[in-house]
Amino acid sequence: MRLSCTVNGRRVSLDAHPMARLLDVLRREAGLTGTKEGCGEGECGACAVLLNGQLVNSCLTPFAHADEATIITIEGIASGDDLHVVQEAFLEYGGAQCGICTPGMVLAAVDLLERTPHPTEAEVRAALAGNLCRCTGYMRIFESVLEACRRLSASRA
Amino acid sequence: MSTWLEGVDLVTPASLDEALTLLASKHGARPFAGGTDLMVQLEAGHLPPTRYVNLWGLRELRGILESPDAITIGALSTYTDIRASELLAREYPLLLRAAEETGGVATQNRGTIGGNIANASPAADTPPALLVYDAELELRSSAGIRRVPYATFHTAYKQMTLAPGEIISHIRLPRRAGWRDYYRKVGPRRAQAISKVCFAGAIWMSGTTVRDLRVALGSVAPTVVRAMEVENALRGRSVDEEIVAAAERALRSEIKPIDDFRSTAEYRLRVAANLLREFLSHSR
Numbered sequence: 149m150r151l152s153c154t155v156n157g158r159r160v161s162l163d164a165h166p167m168a169r170l171l172d173v174l175r176r177e178a179g180l181t182g183t184k185e186g187c188g189e190g191e192c193g194a195c196a197v198l199l200n201g202q203l204v205n206s207c208l209t210p211f212a213h214a215d216e217a218t219i220i221t222i223e224g225i226a227s228g229d230d231l232h233v234v235q236e237a238f239l240e241y242g243g244a245q246c247g248i249c250t251p252g253m254v255l256a257a258v259d260l261l262e263r264t265p266h267p268t269e270a271e272v273r274a275a276l277a278g279n280l281c282r283c284t285g286y287m288r289i290f291e292s293v294l295e296a297c298r299r300l301s302a303s304r305a
Numbered sequence: 306m307s308t309w310l311e312g313v314d315l316v317t318p319a320s321l322d323e324a325l326t327l328l329a330s331k332h333g334a335r336p337f338a339g340g341t342d343l344m345v346q347l348e349a350g351h352l353p354p355t356r357y358v359n360l361w362g363l364r365e366l367r368g369i370l371e372s373p374d375a376i377t378i379g380a381l382s383t384y385t386d387i388r389a390s391e392l393l394a395r396e397y398p399l400l401l402r403a404a405e406e407t408g409g410v411a412t413q414n415r416g417t418i419g420g421n422i423a424n425a426s427p428a429a430d431t432p433p434a435l436l437v438y439d440a441e442l443e444l445r446s447s448a449g450i451r452r453v454p455y456a457t458f459h460t461a462y463k464q465m466t467l468a469p470g471e472i473i474s475h476i477r478l479p480r481r482a483g484w485r486d487y488y489r490k491v492g493p494r495r496a497q498a499i500s501k502v503c504f505a506g507a508i509w510m511s512g513t514t515v516r517d518l519r520v521a522l523g524s525v526a527p528t529v530v531r532a533m534e535v536e537n538a539l540r541g542r543s544v545d546e547e548i549v550a551a552a553e554r555a556l557r558s559e560i561k562p563i564d565d566f567r568s569t570a571e572y573r574l575r576v577a578a579n580l581l582r583e584f585l586s587h588s589r
Contacts, residue, residue: 166315208344277496278409
């Protein structure tokens with residue numbers, strides 16, 4: 149099937165099997181390889197994207213559900229060369245190691261901050277519970293997200 | 306294109322009526338909602354090749370409605386929808402507990418309560434809560450609507466009283482007051498895990514006497530189960546150590562956990578008994 153959707157602010161027309169994984173369509177048809185495949189069964193969160201403002205695992209999302217949708221992938225998080233405050237904090241606080249889980253972690257964190265601008269550490273942990281990091285870097289990831297919250301609060305104050 | 310997409314199709318109807326017509330007219334056509342279970346089967350090459358009818362987006366199957374004697378939940382309500390409902394939080398808190406315990410945020414945004422029931426996993430997290438709330442399912446097909454008590458819905462492992470072409474459209478929960486609820490899921494880790502044992506209970510006390518109660522468990526039998534023998538051992542009794550011990554014996558004879566890759570029968574029995582004791586200690 150051919151359908152239209154908005155990916156990272158750009159209107160695109162894509163053609164794929166209606167049951168194809170959104171993950172594969174984004175990577176192969178749209179050329180957006182920032183979205184990673186980890187487990188391929190919804191356990192690890194590496195393939196997370198925002199679909200109509202909701203965090204979803206793109207490996208479990210059929211292409212047909214992208215019809216007329218607004219999608220944001222990791223490539224759409226920065227504004228040009230200006231990194232998102234979450235990305236900056238991940239860099240500075242060592243939140244990224246091998247990098248496979250990082251796109252999903254960043255999207256889950258961005259999604260959390262949209263819904264809950266002042267999360268507690270417990271809320272950060274719950275929001276990232278669906279994202280696995282096999283470099284065992286969770287503490288630095290949590291610190292990165294909490295630092296991003298502090299910077300966002302300071303910039304809004 | 307993956308080879309397992311051959312023979313699979315996904316069609317998107319514009320209305321519930323059209324969906325039911327598609328499900329009725331195409332032999333073997335099956336419903337597809339948020340995809341959190343079916344897409345895993347697809348990628349594993351286990352999804353039966355047939356036509357799937359895309360229910361996602363059908364507004365007739367969404368929403369949580371209130372009437373004087375019941376709350377009706379659209380089967381396409383996601384875990385996120387359930388977690389956001391103040392009505393459910395007030396009257397059916399175990400459903401929120403179950404929704405919180407199911408997967409991470411991304412799964413909660415896509416997984417639906419109807420799908421959780423129809424996937425018929427004995428390890429699902431919402432069914433034990435639905436059992437203690439005496440849920441009724443509203444089933445729809447092109448032939449009409451019927452209601453069945455959820456307690457009779459699952460008949461054997463992955464078997465249910467759902468006719469071809471029929472879908473779960475709504476979940477109806479009768480309203481009641483004065484009951485105390487309990488829910489606890491025990492899994493290998495606290496987040497995003499499949500349960501080893503899941504226990505839901507509700508109890509209505511008059512002093513120290515149990516006027517009525519419901520006990521339901523997941524992951525201890527081929528289906529989620531309501532523990533009727535446990536309920537019978539406790540109903541009308543005053544909760545003391547002797548009665549608790551009798552209830553525990555009833556539980557141990559009633560549930561049939563197995564050894565599998567997630568846990569052992571012995572561990573599941575012991576944990577289930579401990580959860581029963583915790584539930585009863587909270588009720589006093």
